[in-house]
Amino acid sequence: MRFRGLDLNLLAVFEGLMQTHSVSETARQMHLSQPAMSAALSRLRDYFGDPLLVSHGKRMYPTAFAESLSPLVRECLGGIETLLATSASFDPRSSQRLFKVIASDYVVAAVIAPLLTRLVVEAPAITVQLMSPGEQSTPLIAAGKADLMISPREFLSQDHPSELLFEEQHVVAGWSGNDLLATPLDEKRFLAAGHVAIAIGTLSNAAFADRQLTLMGKHRRIEVSASSFTTVPWLLVGTQRLAIMHERLALAAAQMFPIVYQPLPFPFPVMEELVQFHQTRAADEGLRWLRSQLRAAAIHKFYG
Template identity: 45%
Template structure:
């Protein structure tokens, strides 16, 4: 299809070229030959009367004009995708659609794993990309590259709608034979203990639990730093360390590891997990169906009154 003399398929090529900044990488991503991608770049340069990508040493660098139009191109492609989604009937039993979600390892374990076991029975053709939250989550949501994000309230985008899924308490976890947990844990004992602390990402390194504890103005002994809440229970086994983690995740690990769960020795606000999607996808029938499946799964396995 052409619009004012431009083959609109070339916009897809330009978007990928600006993302990859490499003709060969863009060709591989679009399943094209390198000569075909080079030809597409040549046509784009002629149409825009601009080099778009310039060779600088071993790297290709976008020109100022390319940087200027980059976000506009993403917005156009996103709007086209949203239009197609809105006008297409969605049949989960036969759909081959791939959904892209962002969720923490904790959410993947307590919510998405049981949900996917159900969905693979009723919608066997669906595919899922589950990305960890990170420094680019907000931009991916803005660009329409995420179908859904499941995030704590503090990490939500203010530009898109969200709905509360459930709340979660934090608990203290230690080895089953840790003498510190043989009786009610006091606040002083908590701070005297060595800890496994989970830190995530670069821009926002502290977890919600760590941020809440830090806000009390009293530092823990961070003897072990872990990059995932799935590692923390393993790291306290056979050690004097304690860790703070989500109650539901701790209960899952208590079924397979020799750990003991204790209540927090001071008040720590529960965490709320929310479901968010790009506002342009509000009428996407496939997304509406998936959101309902997630909400149903929460009611089935993570009831709101569990806390």
């Protein structure tokens, strides 16, 4: 399809080249031959009157014009995706749509897994691709390569809409044989105990619980630092360690592990989990449906 003399397929080629800075890698990702990709780059250069990518050593680098063009092309492709996604009504009973969702293993275990069990019947042909959060999460939403990101507010972008998915309390959890949890904990015993903590991503960022403890001036003794929320029960069983856990995750873990939990021995802020999506997909019926299903799953899991 052409628009003002431009083959619109070349916009996807341009976006791929700007992501990889490599003709051969973009060709591989788009399932094209390298000569076909080289020819597509040549057509782009002719149309825009600019080299777009220039070779230096063994690498290719975008020109200043290509850099300025990139966000416009990305926005255009996002608009096309929105048009295609919303051009027909969404019917979960027959849709074969792929949803790409960025969510922590805590959200997966506590909310998404129970939802997917139900959707086997209610939306049997959809596919959900789960992606771990990290430094590239926001760029993936911005580039339209992920549909939803579920996260506390501080990790979300200011450039795209978000909405509250659910609120989460935190509890103190441990092995059912842990003597510390035989009676209600006080703050002194809580802080003196050995703890399991979570460090997120390659930069080992502190999770919500530890950031809040630091702001409150409370310091616990960390014996084990893990990168996954769902590994915590394994690190508690058979030990005297404690962990601050999301209440929904503690509830789910207690159904599979000899884990018990109780309220924290001091007031603790409620955590908000929000869901973010690209601004061009705000009217996407499929994403509206999925967000409503996630909200219902969060309520059902906690109260039902």
